[in-house]
Amino acid sequence: MPRHTLRRRATCAVASLLVFPLVSAEGQQAISRAAAVAAAVDNSPRLRLARADSSAARASVALARQFENPIGGASFTRSAPQVHYTLDVPLDLPWLRRPRVGAALAGLRAASTRFVFARASLAFDVDTAYTRALVFAGRARLSQRSARDADSLLILAQFRRDAGDASQLDVELATLFAGQSANTSAADSLNAVSGVLTVQAAMGIAAVSPTIVLSDSLTLDASVLDASTATASASSNQTLLINAAEDDVRAADLSVRFERRRFLATPALSLGVESANPGGPGGALPLIGLSLPLPLFNRNGAATDAARVGAERARAQLAQTRLELDAALAEAQRDATNARARATRSARLVAGADRVATLSLLAYREGASTLPNVLESQRSARETLAQYLADIAAARNAAALVHLLSLSVTPQP
Helix, strand or coil: CCCHHHHHCCCCCCEEEEHHHHHCCCCCEEEEEEEEHHHHHHCCCHHHHHHHHHHHHHEEEEEECCCCCCCEEECCCCCCCCCCEEEEECCCCCCHHHHHHHHHHHHHHHHHHHHHHHHHHHHHHHHHHHHHHHHHHHHHHHEEEEEEEHHHHHHHHHHHHHHHCCHHHEEEEHHHHHHHHHHHHHHHHHHHHHHHHHHHHHHHCCCCCCCEEEEECCCCHHHHHHHHHHCCCCCCHHHHHHHHHHHHHHHHHHHHHHHHHHCCCEEEEEEEEEEEECCCCCCEEEEEEECCCCCCCCCCHHHHHHHHHHHHHHHHHHHHHHHHHHHHHHHHHHHHHHHHHHHHHHHHHHHHHHHHHHHHHHHHHHHCCHHHHEEEEHHHHHHHHHHHHHHHHHHHHHHHHHHHHCCCCCCCC
């Protein structure tokens, strides 16, 4: 057997080891799509950041609900009574407490809603990464098979040349095709490894070498495709992002109301006793008073203006979110419909592409076809199968995107 043929076969063997080193290695773990998503949700730093935002909003609610501590004081005067003990208790008036707590609760609802969306967005990213890795693995298997067929075709061309049924040009064409197929197989094998490592990184596993095996297959999942059509009529006004933006508007409006009512600082009730009264009645004398801040230098106008600007920005952000979400949802629905139609058409071409490749090789072996026709048939079959994998992935990802943008479950704080 020629030396260059042995090198190509060795390259294909190495490529197959690169794509599927996990099948034969010990200690490798088979990971399904659902398991990959669950692991990413549990270990992702991005989700921990979103959880931290929710915790901060929860702390803001606790801060808004708490009462201020009283202030104790003691004084001594030369006039009777000489000793004074006071306790100033800040008064948290209801018309100030209600909007303050309400704004904090609205902020907590918005943060909780965004946390749910961040979790769903992370699951979507891992799902698409898993699908992309399956596509890379499928293309690698296809390239390996094409490389093997190209080697067989080269051997057949050499045999026919030696028998006088083919020219040296056929051998050169077959050699060129085999070399290109081997290079494509090696590149696709590396892409398959990179796809697995991307899934590992999303799961929180060190992406140094493949340690998992993707156990799910790349198919047209009816449940996923049906989800895109089921949510096609969903209104963006009920989605998570819109709910979060509306809660931001409520929080901003309540903040404006709170700042307007806070033109007077918090009053305080003073309670205390007086003692050490020489020449007067003995014992401790009660002391009660009320302190009211005077709005002489400002009436909290700056804080009110800042809160009003924040409310206007929240309304503008809500309008912008509605526009962008409507456009994104409509585009995702169109993409899902087109991708589903392309995947359905490609599925009908797969069997034909395999049959054409097999028959063209058989025809050349029997001398009923020329080598250029065989090469074109092989190339066309490989492109058809690769397009089928890409169409399935596009259909799945588009349906998942429609589902993500249509989520409408509002979380409870």
